[in-house]
Amino acid sequence: MKLRFIKKAPGRPEYQVGKIYDFDGPVAKTYADKYIEREWAVEVGKKQAAATVENADVGGQAKQASDDDAGDQTVDRSNIEIPDNWNELPASDLRTLADSLSDTPTRNKAEAIAAIETELARRAADAQ
CATH class of the missing domain: 1.10.720 (Transcription Termination Factor Rho, Rna-binding Domain; Chain A, Domain 1)
Incomplete structure (x- = not known):
């Protein structure tokens, strides 16, 4: 499961707003469900996840973007705090x-x- 964070997750500085992260496995899925439930993140669709491309940003962290989900970003942006x-x-x-x-x-x-x-x-x- 892939999540895009739409709000800053209190106590979780490793998750940045607007970035996409993988949550694979049963434990990770439990965390992912909590982040969605608390409206900190939204699930990225399978079509979107397949089109995700990783690029290294200046800080050396992975920056992920998808050309395929451009139409959905307007909705996501409205939810970004x-x-x-x-x-x-x-x-x-x-x-x-x-x-x-x-x-x-x-x-x-x-x-x-x-x-x-x-x-x-x-x-x-x-x-x-």
Whole structure:
């Protein structure tokens, strides 16, 4: 089972918002079910999981993306929590958050801020 985290999981800093992680085996499935139940993560469909491609990011962690699930990301993005104090986050956290909200990876803090502001404007327009 593959999960995409849509909210920060308290006490689990290894899981980053917007990234996809494997949960295989009975114990892992139990954890995955809890993360879904607590609305921290959503299951990535089998078609999406098969199309997942791993790329190494700057920090050396695996960054996973799927071209096949682009249509589903609008729905997922609406569920991604943007903290009230997002503009006080460190640049690396801003970029991680922005990358989870955008189709285009951000290259710097300014692009991250623009991506987050764009998503906030989209949400405000949808609310009206």
